[in-house]
Amino acid sequence: MNEEENPYKEESFHTSFYAKHVKKKNLDIGLNSENPEKYETTVEQLKTRLRDLRGYLDENFKPSLDLSSVEKIQEAIEKVEKWQRLFNGDITNNYKGVLEKTENDSAKEETTADFEKTRQELEFIKKELEIKKELEIKKYLANNNCLPEEFKNCLENLQKFLDENFKPSLDLSNVEKIQEALKKIQFWQQLFGNYLENNKNIIDKITNIEITESSLMSLKNRLEKEFELINKELQLKKILSFIENDLSEHIINKINPNLTAKEISTLIANLDYIRVHLISKEKEFLKFADDSEAANYKDTNGIRDLYQKIQDKMEQADEQLVELAEKFDFDKDEPEVVQKDEAVIQKPVMTPEKMLFYSSEYNIDEVEKYWKDKYNNFISQKEIWDDSKKETFLLQAKALLEELTSRLGEAEKYTKYPRIKYDSIELAKNLVAQITEVITKLEIPETTKDIVATKTPSKYRTEISETTTRYNLFLEKTEKELSELSAKLNLSSTDKSELVAKIKKLEDKFTYDSVIFLKASEKFLNSTDFEKINIATKKLQEKFEQQKIQSGSDAIQSEPVSESATPSAQDIQDEFKTTLPTSTIEAPVKATEVPSPSNVPTTTEVLTATIKEKEPVLETAPPSIIYQNILTELQKQETQTEKPEVETKKLNTLMSKLKIDKEKIKTTIEKKEKGSRLQLNWIRAILSVSIISGTLYVLSLWTESENVPQNVPEADTTLVHKGYSASAVAEVDSNPRGMEQYANPPDNTGLSPEQPSISLENSHEIPLAGSPEEEKLRRLQENLEKSNQPPPVKKDTTSNKITNQGPEEI
Amino acid sequence: MAILNLPELPAQLFSFLGLNNLTPKEQVEILKQIEEVISNRLLEKLLDRLDLNTADKLATAFQKNDSLEMMEILNKAIPDLQKIMNDEITSYMKELTAEVNK
Numbered sequence: 001m002n003e004e005e006n007p008y009k010e011e012s013f014h015t016s017f018y019a020k021h022v023k024k025k026n027l028d029i030g031l032n033s034e035n036p037e038k039y040e041t042t043v044e045q046l047k048t049r050l051r052d053l054r055g056y057l058d059e060n061f062k063p064s065l066d067l068s069s070v071e072k073i074q075e076a077i078e079k080v081e082k083w084q085r086l087f088n089g090d091i092t093n094n095y096k097g098v099l100e101k102t103e104n105d106s107a108k109e110e111t112t113a114d115f116e117k118t119r120q121e122l123e124f125i126k127k128e129l130e131i132k133k134e135l136e137i138k139k140y141l142a143n144n145n146c147l148p149e150e151f152k153n154c155l156e157n158l159q160k161f162l163d164e165n166f167k168p169s170l171d172l173s174n175v176e177k178i179q180e181a182l183k184k185i186q187f188w189q190q191l192f193g194n195y196l197e198n199n200k201n202i203i204d205k206i207t208n209i210e211i212t213e214s215s216l217m218s219l220k221n222r223l224e225k226e227f228e229l230i231n232k233e234l235q236l237k238k239i240l241s242f243i244e245n246d247l248s249e250h251i252i253n254k255i256n257p258n259l260t261a262k263e264i265s266t267l268i269a270n271l272d273y274i275r276v277h278l279i280s281k282e283k284e285f286l287k288f289a290d291d292s293e294a295a296n297y298k299d300t301n302g303i304r305d306l307y308q309k310i311q312d313k314m315e316q317a318d319e320q321l322v323e324l325a326e327k328f329d330f331d332k333d334e335p336e337v338v339q340k341d342e343a344v345i346q347k348p349v350m351t352p353e354k355m356l357f358y359s360s361e362y363n364i365d366e367v368e369k370y371w372k373d374k375y376n377n378f379i380s381q382k383e384i385w386d387d388s389k390k391e392t393f394l395l396q397a398k399a400l401l402e403e404l405t406s407r408l409g410e411a412e413k414y415t416k417y418p419r420i421k422y423d424s425i426e427l428a429k430n431l432v433a434q435i436t437e438v439i440t441k442l443e444i445p446e447t448t449k450d451i452v453a454t455k456t457p458s459k460y461r462t463e464i465s466e467t468t469t470r471y472n473l474f475l476e477k478t479e480k481e482l483s484e485l486s487a488k489l490n491l492s493s494t495d496k497s498e499l500v501a502k503i504k505k506l507e508d509k510f511t512y513d514s515v516i517f518l519k520a521s522e523k524f525l526n527s528t529d530f531e532k533i534n535i536a537t538k539k540l541q542e543k544f545e546q547q548k549i550q551s552g553s554d555a556i557q558s559e560p561v562s563e564s565a566t567p568s569a570q571d572i573q574d575e576f577k578t579t580l581p582t583s584t585i586e587a588p589v590k591a592t593e594v595p596s597p598s599n600v601p602t603t604t605e606v607l608t609a610t611i612k613e614k615e616p617v618l619e620t621a622p623p624s625i626i627y628q629n630i631l632t633e634l635q636k637q638e639t640q641t642e643k644p645e646v647e648t649k650k651l652n653t654l655m656s657k658l659k660i661d662k663e664k665i666k667t668t669i670e671k672k673e674k675g676s677r678l679q680l681n682w683i684r685a686i687l688s689v690s691i692i693s694g695t696l697y698v699l700s701l702w703t704e705s706e707n708v709p710q711n712v713p714e715a716d717t718t719l720v721h722k723g724y725s726a727s728a729v730a731e732v733d734s735n736p737r738g739m740e741q742y743a744n745p746p747d748n749t750g751l752s753p754e755q756p757s758i759s760l761e762n763s764h765e766i767p768l769a770g771s772p773e774e775e776k777l778r779r780l781q782e783n784l785e786k787s788n789q790p791p792p793v794k795k796d797t798t799s800n801k802i803t804n805q806g807p808e809e810i
Numbered sequence: 811m812a813i814l815n816l817p818e819l820p821a822q823l824f825s826f827l828g829l830n831n832l833t834p835k836e837q838v839e840i841l842k843q844i845e846e847v848i849s850n851r852l853l854e855k856l857l858d859r860l861d862l863n864t865a866d867k868l869a870t871a872f873q874k875n876d877s878l879e880m881m882e883i884l885n886k887a888i889p890d891l892q893k894i895m896n897d898e899i900t901s902y903m904k905e906l907t908a909e910v911n912k
Contacts, residue, residue, distance in 0.1 A: 630841070634834030643831045650828050650910050651836070657909045658843045665850040672857050 043107045046095055050114040053087075054121060061125045071187070073133040080126045087122060158192065159223060166230050172237055174245075182234040189227045229294050233303065236288055239281055240306045246274050247310060251317050257324065264325050271317055278310060827910050848902050852895060859888050 061080065067073045095115065099108055166185060172178045251271050259267070288294055289304040643651070824832050824840075832840070864887040868880055885891055 631834050631838045634837055647829055647831055651832065653912070654827065654829070654840065654906065654910050657906065658840070658847060661847045662843065662850075665847055665854065669850050669854055669857075672854060 043098065043104065043111055046098060046111050047114055050111070050118050053083075054118055057083075057121055057125060067129070067132055070133060073129055077126060077129045077133065080122060080129065084122045084126065087119065154195070155223060158188075159226075162188075162223070162226060162230070172234070172241075174241065178234055178238045178241060182231070182238065185227065185230050185234065189231070192223065192227065225293070232288060233294075233299065236281075236285060236303055237306065240285070240303070240310060243274060243278055244306070244310050244313075247271075247313055247317070250274075252313065255317065255320050255324070259324055261325075264321055268318075268321050268325070271314065271321065275314060278307075278314070282307075827907065829910075844902070844906070848899055851898050851902065855894055855898070856888065856891075861887075 061076065065076060067076060092115075095111075099111060166181070170181060172181060251267055251274070254263075254267060285303055285307045289300045289307070291300065294300050824830065824837055864883060867883045888894070
């Protein structure tokens with residue numbers, strides 16, 4: 001049945017109801033109107049809306065509703081609770097506002113009655129469902145306050161039930177069946193937990209008076225243990241079944257004598273990918289299989305057999321693939337095949353469920369730990385390395401790289417976890433570095449070295465390129481969406497502001513994804529690829545800009561500054577409805593579960609992690625270059641002299657003051673940082689260059705003021721103000737003819753053209769009255785004050801030098 | 811007269827402080843420490859002036875590696891940024907001079 005035929009269908013009703021009746025903006029149209037008739041209309045609309053809601057409740061919570069199990073009843077309760085929350089929250093608040101402004105008493109009375117009726121109906125439905133749930137549970141646990149004997153019977157019955165229903169012969173032949181069994185046992189485990197909780201007084205009594213019911217306790221403990229073991233067994237079987245399915249579906253079923261070199265290479269990569277997953281769970285499988293206690297209850301041999309079966313299959317597939325690969329000379333054949341068979345390659349198809357399985361069960365930290373353990377173990381056995389082990393090591397490294405690149409693919413689909421992608425790239429970089437290091441140390445024969453040094457990274461680059469292709473599709477999709485929205489913008493004027501807001505939202509999402517992608521990829525893509533993507537991204541960004549201009553600032557300004565200006569959870573979901581295919585939309589009833597905008601991490605929060613990774617890079621950026629230049633220069637001039645005692649004393653004073661000040665300000669900052677949501681690392685990084693340049697510049701004025709005639713403005717402050725870094729200015733001095741290169745302010749200067757001139761507001765606080773320092777400070781102050789009206793810079797056309805001109809010369 | 815010669819600067823500065831015989835490493839080390847203190851003092855001041863929205867914009871600009879944009883954002887959020895910086899540097903240099911020449 002489509003939406004038109006059944007307006008009360010859950011998803012469509014929720015969405016349309018929310019959009020029409022809950023959004024405050026719609027109600028505001030009536031409220032803000034000067035025309036009293038508008039109020040009338042609004043009140044009438046309210047009545048209709050309440051009737052709509054009751055219609056929906058009648059349709060969806062009618063007697064024919066399937067309430068045959070506790071789970072189904074619970075589901076229905078949750079649904080009705082969500083409507084209650086919506087009703088008692090947004091709906092009530094918005095409607096009260098409208099009713100208060102209405103002067104028509106009878107309309108007000110009628111609507112209020114309608115309102116109350118709807119509220120009661122929701123409450124009634126919920127109560128009814130709760131009673132039904134309680135009755136259903138009591139069917140299972142009829143003896144809620146039973147005596148020890150009955151308690152014992154109850155437990156024994158449960159035990160029999162488990163024996164009967166979860167015996168080793170239980171059909172667990174595929175993932176769906178295992179999933180079903182897992183769900184069932186978890187349900188019973190929960191009931192058992194509730195049952196124990198309800199009978200807590202009996203259990204306490206048994207424990208306290210130490211009556212002969214020790215067997216009862218052991219029965220209880222046994223049941224608890226058994227639940228745990230059944231759960232574990234099913235989970236392990238589920239994982240193994242996943243792996244076995246993937247192995248058959250993506251590897252074994254595809255092996256045939258006609259495979260091309262690239263297909264073989266892909267299958268080997270996929271096999272390695274699956275193998276790493278299997279190995280990561282190895283300990284867990286074997287621990288369970290060797291657990292003697294588990295063996296008393298469960299089919300531990302079944303787990304061992306299944307594990308062994310998968311390993312055998314892998315080995316067999318591996319052998320077959322190696323045999324097939326022998327036909328080819330990979331170094332020569334692969335590039336040719338790549339050109340011919342671009343479309344043949346198929347990555348393992350990851351269903352959303354599998355994707356979640358791989359990403360949640362197979363945690364990146366474990367991968368890293370696993371790799372590091374293997375790596376360290378390998379290094380520690382240096383003296384017994386032989387060719388076969390080298391090969392194993394390289395294969396492991398390769399498999400891990402494959403796994404990582406595959407995670408990049410996942411991250412592309414789940415862009416809300418950019419961290420995964422970033423980590424993966426960083427980890428891959430480290431791996432390549434480590435592998436290269438080992439290869440160098442091992443003096444592995446050239447051919448093997450080639451496999452890792454050229455083939456693996458090239459394979460890795462191929463993966464990145466595939467990701468790039470997906471990103472290009474993302475660009476296209478965004479562009480298409482933008483065009484569609486723009487077309488609407490030209491047609492309608494009433495919803496203009498809403499459309500503009502949508503464009504803005506699309507742009508924000510686009511900018512966020514682009515930044516993450518581009519930063520993560522630039523180092524790994526060859527320059528041509530990267531440039532192309534960058535150009536496409538910029539082009540689209542420009543289109544966004546144009547669109548904003550086209551749509552007019554009036555539309556943006558007309559956005560009401562009210563609560564509705566901030567997108568609600570439902571807004572976000574509605575937005576997705578317009579941009580995503582239906583299959584990816586969650587049922588709207590879950591709308592209230594979507595995190596509120598305040599809980600959604602800000603860009604800063606999400607990206608903060610990356611700055612930590614980037615800090616080492618920043619340390620080697622301009623600030624350190626400035627210091628390095630200074631040091632080099634000073635070292636050139638250095639003459640060895642001994643410090644007089646007074647100077648040593650001064651130095652100590654200076655150092656201890658700096659130390660104290662450093663600690664003091666550090667503590668203050670730390671305290672403030674804790675209480676703030678701002679990420680100081682960003683600001684620190686941004687300011688570092690400016691501060692060094694600024695400090696050195698002011699210091700230069702400070703020191704030069706000592707020897708400079710008072711009425712001559714010496715330093716050309718405009719240079720720094722115009723965005724030239726202090727180091728750049730310094731260079732000008734040593735190379736006066738090279739000024740052209742600074743025609744455009746370089747990056748990382750940290751200073752913008754509009755910055756105000758330097759001033760010395762506190763300079764009246766001269767520290768040492770009557771001392772030579774006082775005189776120096778006075779002169780410095782004058783000098784700096786002069787620099788507040790910086791003389792214009794003029795290029796001397798004859799000498800190409802920069803000269804300063806006083807105002808009178810202009 | 812030279813516009814500004816950074817490599818000569820430390821010698822002038824330390825001479826001013828009465829420290830004429832420092833090794834190059836000592837001079838650079840002191841410069842770094844001075845910069846660190848000033849930098850943190852500035853941060854403390856900026857903390858009270860920046861809001862989350864600006865910080866988000868900065869984060870995005872940082873990702874684009876666009877330092878000019880970053881400074882523009884900062885300048886827009888704190889129009890007297892340059893003055894704050896200048897005042898802070900000058901004020902701290904005064905403190906240091908007073909301490910060393912006691």
